[in-house]
Amino acid sequence: MYRKMLSIAVAGAMSLSVASANTVDVDALASKVEADVISWRHHFHEFPELSNREFKTAEYVASYLKSLGLQVQTGVAKTGVVAILDSGKPGPVVALRADMDGLPVKEESALSYRSNQLGEYNGKEVPVMHACGHDTHMAMLMGAAKILTDIKGELKGKVKFIFQPAEEGAPAGEKGGAEVMVKEGVLKNPDVDAIFGLHISANTDVGTVRYNSGGTMAAVDPFKIVVHGKQAHGAYPWKSVDPIVTSAQMIMSIQTIVSRELKLIDDAAVVSIGSIHGGNRSNIIPSEVEMVGTIRTLNKAAREHIYEALPRKVKAIAESMGAEAELTLPLDYYYPITYNDPELTQQMLPTMQRTAGVENTLLSKPVTGAEDFSFFQEQVPGLYVWVGGKPLDVSEEDSPAHHTPEFYVDDSGMKLGVKLLTNFTLDYMAKH
Numbered sequence: 456m457y458r459k460m461l462s463i464a465v466a467g468a469m470s471l472s473v474a475s476a477n478t479v480d481v482d483a484l485a486s487k488v489e490a491d492v493i494s495w496r497h498h499f500h501e502f503p504e505l506s507n508r509e510f511k512t513a514e515y516v517a518s519y520l521k522s523l524g525l526q527v528q529t530g531v532a533k534t535g536v537v538a539i540l541d542s543g544k545p546g547p548v549v550a551l552r553a554d555m556d557g558l559p560v561k562e563e564s565a566l567s568y569r570s571n572q573l574g575e576y577n578g579k580e581v582p583v584m585h586a587c588g589h590d591t592h593m594a595m596l597m598g599a600a601k602i603l604t605d606i607k608g609e610l611k612g613k614v615k616f617i618f619q620p621a622e623e624g625a626p627a628g629e630k631g632g633a634e635v636m637v638k639e640g641v642l643k644n645p646d647v648d649a650i651f652g653l654h655i656s657a658n659t660d661v662g663t664v665r666y667n668s669g670g671t672m673a674a675v676d677p678f679k680i681v682v683h684g685k686q687a688h689g690a691y692p693w694k695s696v697d698p699i700v701t702s703a704q705m706i707m708s709i710q711t712i713v714s715r716e717l718k719l720i721d722d723a724a725v726v727s728i729g730s731i732h733g734g735n736r737s738n739i740i741p742s743e744v745e746m747v748g749t750i751r752t753l754n755k756a757a758r759e760h761i762y763e764a765l766p767r768k769v770k771a772i773a774e775s776m777g778a779e780a781e782l783t784l785p786l787d788y789y790y791p792i793t794y795n796d797p798e799l800t801q802q803m804l805p806t807m808q809r810t811a812g813v814e815n816t817l818l819s820k821p822v823t824g825a826e827d828f829s830f831f832q833e834q835v836p837g838l839y840v841w842v843g844g845k846p847l848d849v850s851e852e853d854s855p856a857h858h859t860p861e862f863y864v865d866d867s868g869m870k871l872g873v874k875l876l877t878n879f880t881l882d883y884m885a886k887h
C-alpha cells in the first residue's frame with residue numbers, strides 16, 4: 456500500500472505535463488477506423504458464443520488479422536487467437552489483450568443487433584449474450600491492430616495481439632482462459648515486456664478512463680469445508696457429534712478473520728460461505744455438513760494471512776466440538792490479484808491523460824470482483840483499465856449492471872479504447 460500511495464503522489468505531480476510522446480495523429484486514425492469497429496462489434500454482439508466455444512468468433516477475428524498481413528496463430532488455449540506485428544526494428548514486445556466470450560444470459564433489448572443465439576452450458580440449452588461487453592473488447596483491439604499495422608513504420612519492436620477465450624470461466628470439467636494461454640507460452644517467443652488490457656464499463660461515462668495502481672481486482676480462492684460428526688436421533692443430541700452446530704460456529708468464527716485479524720485500512724478482503732448442505736429431515740442430526748465459499752483479497756499479505764487463519768479456525772472449532780473437519784483450499788481453481796504494476800501505471804498515466812483528457816482520467820478504488828488478466832500480470836508487468844460505455848444522459852443508478860439481460864454499453868465509448876490501446880503501445884515503445 457505504501458508503494459501504491461507513493462505512485463499516486465508522483466502521478467499527481469506529473470499530471471501537468473501530458474505532452475504527446477508520439478507524433479502520430481491517433482485521434483484521426485481512430486476516427487477513420489471507428490465505423491469498422493462499430494460494425495465488428497455489432498457482428499460479435501449478434502453472434503455471441505460461450506466460454507471455450509468461441510469458434511466462429513475466433514474465425515472472424517483470425518481472418519481479419521490475416522487480412523492485415525499479420526502472423527496469426529489459432530487454437531491457442533482451445534479457441535484463442537494470437538497475432539504478431541513485427542516492425543522489423545529492434546525494441547520491446549508489447550502485448551494487447553481482449554477477451555472473447557459471452558454469457559448464458561437472455562438479452563432484453565430492442566437493439567437491431569441483439570442476440571437471439573442459443574448455446575449449451577453444462578448440458579443445458581441456454582440463451583447467449585455478450586452481457587459483459589467482450590464484444591466491444593474484440594472490436595477495439597481489431598481497431599488498434601488496424602491502426603498499428605498502418606503505422607508500422609513508426610513502431611519499434613513487436614506487438615502481440617491476444618484474443619483470449621473463456622475469461623468468464625470454462626464450463627465444468629474444462630480449463631480455459633488466460634491461465635491456459637500462459638501455460639501454452641503466449642507470453643514467450645517473442646517474450647512479452649508489458650501487457651495492456653481494458654474492460655468496458657456500463658457504469659462509467661463514455662469518454663472516461665478509470666485506473667488504479669497496485670491491487671486493482673481481487674484474487675479468488677474458492678474453498679470447501681466438510682465437517683464430519685456422528686449421526687443420532689434429533690431427540691437425543693447427546694448421542695451425536697453435531698456437525699450442524701459445529702458448522703454454525705465455524706461460519707461465525709470465519710467472519711472474524713477479516714473483521715478482527717486483517718489490517719483493513721490497507722485493502723478490503725472478503726470471506727463468504729456460499730453454500731451449506733447437511734441433513735435431510737427434522738429429527739435426524741446428520742453425520743456430515745459440507746460448505747463451500749470464496750476468499751477475495753487485494754494484497755499478498757492478506758491472502759497469506761487467510762491461508763493461515765482459515766485452517767486454524769476450522770481445526771480448533773472442530774476439535775472443541777469433538778468433530779473432524781477437512782478443508783480444501785483452494786478448491787478447484789484460483790485467480791491471482793489483478794495487480795497493476797505501479798511503475799508501469801505511473802509511466803502510462805500521462806498517456807491516459809493525454810488520450811482521454813486529465814479531467815476524464817480517474818483514479819478508481821479497487822474492486823473485490825476478479826479478472827483472469829491477472830494470470831498475465833503474474834508473469835509480466837501489466838496495466839488493466841476501465842473504459843466508459845455509459846451514455847452521458849443515463850445516470851449511474853439507472854445504468855444496467857454487467858451480466859444482466861439489460862446490460863448496455865454504447866458504441867461511442869469504443870473510440871477511446873482504440874486510442875488507449877494504440878497510445879499505450881506507441882508510448883511504451885518510445886520509453887523502452
Ligand SMILES: [Zn+2]
Pocket residue numbers: 586587623857858
Ligand atoms: Zn464478466
Ligand SMILES: [Zn+2]
Pocket residue numbers: 587588589622654
Ligand atoms: Zn468481462
